[in-house]
Structure formats: structure tokens, C-alpha cells
Amino acid sequence: MTTDGKRSGRRPGRPDTRQDILNAARVAFAADGYDRTSIRRIATDAGVDPALIHHYFATKDRLFLAAIEAPFIPSELISQVAEGDFATFGRRLVATFVQIWDGEIGERAQAFLRSVIAHPDRRTLVNDFVLTQILREALGHAAPDLDHAETRGSLVASQLLGLALTRNMFQLPPLQALTPEQIVRIYAPTIQRYLTAEAAELGLTLSPE
Amino acid sequence: MTTDGKRSGRRPGRPDTRQDILNAARVAFAADGYDRTSIRRIATDAGVDPALIHHYFATKDRLFLAAIEAPFIPSELISQVAEGDFATFGRRLVATFVQIWDGEIGERAQAFLRSVIAHPDRRTLVNDFVLTQILREALGHAAPDLDHAETRGSLVASQLLGLALTRNMFQLPPLQALTPEQIVRIYAPTIQRYLTAEAAELGLTLSPE
Known part of the structure; x- marks a missing residue:
């Protein structure tokens, strides 16, 4: 927890931010399904800027696949x-x-x-x-x-x-x-x-x- | 182990005997499959007389179904x-x-x-x-x-x-x-x-x- 520079800045590389997004995405997708879940809502739930989600995962598809730990693309x-x-x-x-x-x-x-x-x-x-x-x-x-x-x-x-x-x-x-x-x-x-x-x-x- | 009177008699009604048979059966069936597992071998493994197995389960089929907790007969x-x-x-x-x-x-x-x-x-x-x-x-x-x-x-x-x-x-x-x-x-x-x-x-x- 100290080696990754937590809270020392807003560098996109912090692994816990990525994990926060994945956790929020998993909960949202499971509750409402793929179609009715928006990036914006996941961003709100995870407490991050939507742009950061796009930075990490590019598309809603890719975010979904990462969240469910899909075996392949x-x-x-x-x-x-x-x-x-x-x-x-x-x-x-x-x-x-x-x-x-x-x-x-x-x-x-x-x-x-x-x-x-x-x-x-x-x-x-x-x-x-x-x-x-x-x-x-x-x-x-x-x-x-x-x-x-x-x-x-x-x-x-x-x-x-x-x-x-x-x-x-x-x-x-x-x-x-x-x-x-x-x-x-x-x-x-x-x-x-x-x-x-x-x-x-x-x-x-x-x-x- | 002391409360169930183990080895204090050979009454067929003791619930642990039935359970011992089921446990032995589950292990044997899982290891060798249905066809190659005999009642005699399960009796040996469970430390009971084969007749007792027939008393509880009537047939090898029924014993198998009980051992795997089959949802229906x-x-x-x-x-x-x-x-x-x-x-x-x-x-x-x-x-x-x-x-x-x-x-x-x-x-x-x-x-x-x-x-x-x-x-x-x-x-x-x-x-x-x-x-x-x-x-x-x-x-x-x-x-x-x-x-x-x-x-x-x-x-x-x-x-x-x-x-x-x-x-x-x-x-x-x-x-x-x-x-x-x-x-x-x-x-x-x-x-x-x-x-x-x-x-x-x-x-x-x-x-x-």
C-alpha cells in the first residue's frame, strides 16, 4: 500500500483506482445488465471521472469483459x-x-x-x-x-x-x-x-x- | 465419537453406521466408478457386514443414488x-x-x-x-x-x-x-x-x- 504511492497524486497508474472501477462496474452490470448500465453511472459509483474509465478500458465492451474476467475477447x-x-x-x-x-x-x-x-x-x-x-x-x-x-x-x-x-x-x-x-x-x-x-x-x- | 456409542453394539439403527457406509461408498464410487465398485469392498472399507448394506439400501443402485445424493430415482x-x-x-x-x-x-x-x-x-x-x-x-x-x-x-x-x-x-x-x-x-x-x-x-x- 505504501509502495504504489497511494494518494500521492492523481496518476492514472494507481492500481486501486482501476480496481475501484472494476468493482463498481461488476456491481452495476450484475444489477442492471449490460445495456442499461452507463459508463457515467459506473464513474459516479467508483468516484472517478468518466474520462479515466475510457483511459483504462477504452470502451464499455472492454470494461465489461474486464469486470467479469471474461476468458477471451x-x-x-x-x-x-x-x-x-x-x-x-x-x-x-x-x-x-x-x-x-x-x-x-x-x-x-x-x-x-x-x-x-x-x-x-x-x-x-x-x-x-x-x-x-x-x-x-x-x-x-x-x-x-x-x-x-x-x-x-x-x-x-x-x-x-x-x-x-x-x-x-x-x-x-x-x-x-x-x-x-x-x-x-x-x-x-x-x-x-x-x-x-x-x-x-x-x-x-x-x-x- | 463417545456420545454415539460407537462399537458398543451392532444395532443396525445407529445413524453413524449408515453414514459410514455412505462415506465409504462415495469414496469408492468416485475412485473406481459404478461398475468396478462392489458392495463387498464398500463393506470392508466401512468396517461393516455386507448384509448390513443390503439392509439399509437394498441394491447397489440405491446405495449409489444415496451416496451421490441423487435428486431423484x-x-x-x-x-x-x-x-x-x-x-x-x-x-x-x-x-x-x-x-x-x-x-x-x-x-x-x-x-x-x-x-x-x-x-x-x-x-x-x-x-x-x-x-x-x-x-x-x-x-x-x-x-x-x-x-x-x-x-x-x-x-x-x-x-x-x-x-x-x-x-x-x-x-x-x-x-x-x-x-x-x-x-x-x-x-x-x-x-x-x-x-x-x-x-x-x-x-x-x-x-x-
Whole structure:
């Protein structure tokens, strides 16, 4: 506490200011969700100037990802999924997903999922991460006019997170034995159907959404 | 240790004996899995007569379910899924699954899943619960000659547990808004494909299993 020059000036490098912002951001995002939380409000809660938040985190996206300790920056991976024919979106998404969970980021992704499951109060955070940061972004690029996009995106999440849960976390032996190529063969049609099947076939027109 | 009269008699009613058996069972099942753990070995570990285990738990199945604090007794639900045309097995399985997770048992099922996720050393237990107790049993009744049964069962688990994770635990709003009828419309074809699609279509013939 004495080595970092606390209160000796307003240098942006003080680690506790950055931490104060992250703490305030985490509380605000968890309470109100990503969309309804403003940088200005987090600045007020943390007792800092909004410009300082921009200095540290550049964008609201990046602040959010830092606050929830996201295992990776979605936008860096989204382009490789979103670009190309939407008819093969499922293949690219599953391939990228397996690459993340089987790769170096996999451990961090597991820790992230485990911490959210252990703390139900962080639910809003992960929902925002999955729905807003990943799916809305990826689908917005690939198929901006998609009907029932949030529902379809959530169906996709239900299969992919279930795959991570059973294959990477529970390590079910029959799933561990599958190669990435097999996983794409198995799951891409599921994902593709959730995204591109007629709303009526999925029963989405049965009740108002 | 002195108040419970340990070793002062062999009365079957002593609660610590039952607990000793459960503790020994949990350790043994976690270490070696359901199939390779015998009642005799658990009796030795717990320092009791095997007959006492049968007295308390009747079968190895029941002992296992008690040891892992299973949220429900699978055999009680399996018959309603297994009976009937295998071509509509997916519909019955999804309907029963939603009924469990949305009903009174749902809270216990969540607690079970949460505890396994928090304790990676209990992985073998949940894998045995899902694979041995539920899927092997249900599929064994409905389609005893199914090829790649363990793999297909694991694919089913990856979707259904993912649905429970995202809809019941994370409470993703678009999934919570779906009715049980819609959920069956959406997920039954996925489950049915994992169970009945040709092995080649799923890529299961690409490498030795």
C-alpha cells in the first residue's frame, strides 16, 4: 500500500483506482445488465471521472469483459465465425468453439463457467456475456435480419455450453474420445437448425415472444 | 465419537453406521466408478457386514443414488420414457426432462449439478449417474441393439444438461419464456437425431471408438 504511492497524486497508474472501477462496474452490470448500465453511472459509483474509465478500458465492451474476467475477447474470434455463407455458420461456430475449449483458453473458460455457476448472483453477467457480447455480435454480422434472433441464439448457447459442460468439465469419456472433426459433424446441423429453421417448425410462433 | 456409542453394539439403527457406509461408498464410487465398485469392498472399507448394506439400501443402485445424493430415482421415471415407439423417444425424453427441471425436483437437481461442477473430483459420480443410471438404463429398455449407445447417450446428455444449465440455472430469459410444448418441438428432433441417425452421418465411423 505504501509502495504504489497511494494518494500521492492523481496518476492514472494507481492500481486501486482501476480496481475501484472494476468493482463498481461488476456491481452495476450484475444489477442492471449490460445495456442499461452507463459508463457515467459506473464513474459516479467508483468516484472517478468518466474520462479515466475510457483511459483504462477504452470502451464499455472492454470494461465489461474486464469486470467479469471474461476468458477471451469475443470480437477477436467473432469475425472468423461471422464471415462467410450463413448456411455454413453452424460449422464455423462449432469449430471455433471446440478450438477455444480444447485450447489454452479452455482452462480459463472453465474457471469462468464454474464461478458463474457457483454464484447465481452473477447470472446476469454471463447471460450478457453470452447473449450480448457473443451471439448478438456474431449474428448481427452474419444475419442482421434474422427473426427470433435472441431465442435462436439462446438455443445455440444451450447446446454449446452443454457440450463444454459434459465434454470439457465433466469429461464424459465418449465425448472426450471425439475428434474436433467429429464434433463438427455431429453438432453443426443442430446449431444450423436452431438458427435457420422456420420459426413455425421450432414452435416459436406458438405463443407471443 | 463417545456420545454415539460407537462399537458398543451392532444395532443396525445407529445413524453413524449408515453414514459410514455412505462415506465409504462415495469414496469408492468416485475412485473406481459404478461398475468396478462392489458392495463387498464398500463393506470392508466401512468396517461393516455386507448384509448390513443390503439392509439399509437394498441394491447397489440405491446405495449409489444415496451416496451421490441423487435428486431423484431414475428408474421411477425411465419407464415413462422407454416405453413406446423408439422413433418418438426424443419427444418423451425431452418432455420428462422439462417436467423434472421445472418441477419440485428441479431445485435438488440444480443443487446436484452445482455441487458436481464445484467439485471436479466428483466427476466420475455424475458421469456414472448420467451414463450408467439414466442413459444405459433407458436406452437398454428402448433400443437394446443400438450401435454406439454410449456415445449417442452422451450426445443426448450434452444437449439436455446444456438446456438445464442455460434455462434453469442461468435463467436465460429467451429460454425461460419457452413453454414445455415449445421446448419439445425444438429439442426432440435434436435428441432423436443423436439417437437414430446413421453412425456415418454423425461421423462416428471416422475413427475407432
